[in-house]
Amino acid sequence: MLAAVVAGLVLMVTSTTMLAVNAAEQAAIERQQQAQAHEQAVARILPRTPASMVNFLAERIARPTPTAVADACFVFSPAAQRQLADAHGGEDCPGAIQALAAQVVDPSGYVNHLWLPGRATQPGPAGTLTVDACVLDFGGIAGWSGPDPGPQIGHLTLTQQHGEGQLITRYTRCS
Structure with a gap:
């Protein structure tokens, strides 16, 4: 028992x-x-092309509300956020976006006259895209004259996420 x-x-x-x-x-x-x-789900809401990424960033840099700054940082990987912060003397990504925003002298012109030349995008290693957002053209077809209305953004490496949108996985400042 x-x-x-x-x-x-x-x-x-x-x-x-x-x-x-x-x-x-x-x-x-x-x-x-x-x-x-x-x-x-995140991959589906990221910008899909280099030009749409640059425009996305420019719109948020030009009008840096707290939500816009958070949105701008969202498209950077954690490593790229650190690189951005280090390049612009910010403590973190939001500080770096604010530093870029402080250089915008004409928010409307910065967003509306921005053009990314086709030669600015090149295939990179392992299926990435490199974007030279240091050659932004503000004259373009609109015939903008005068000083640039805002800063050049920087060198971006984009990596496609799950066959959908692009994430910035590397950042370096314009020289």
Whole structure:
């Protein structure tokens, strides 16, 4: 009788342990699926082309509301955010965006007259794109004359995310 009770207890403890392990494995699988779904959702809202990325950044630099600054930082990977901050003497990405924004003398002209020449985008290693946003043209077809209405943005390396939008994965300042 005692042996049967002990065997029953061992069986119950083993079953409980197996259920706990199975539940933990299921929770890990669900977390992984949620993380992947989140990454894919983020990829869908990132700018898709080099020109749309540059325009996206220029719009947020020209009008640096707290939301616009957060949006601008969103398109930089954590490493690229650090590179941006280091390049512009900011403590962090928002500080660097604010430093660029402080150089804008004509927000409307900066956004509306900006043109990224086709030669500014080149294929990079491992399927990346390099964007020389140090050659932004503000004259373009609109015939803008006078000083540039704002700063050149910098050298960007874009990496496509899950076959969707582009993320800035490397940043260097214009020389």
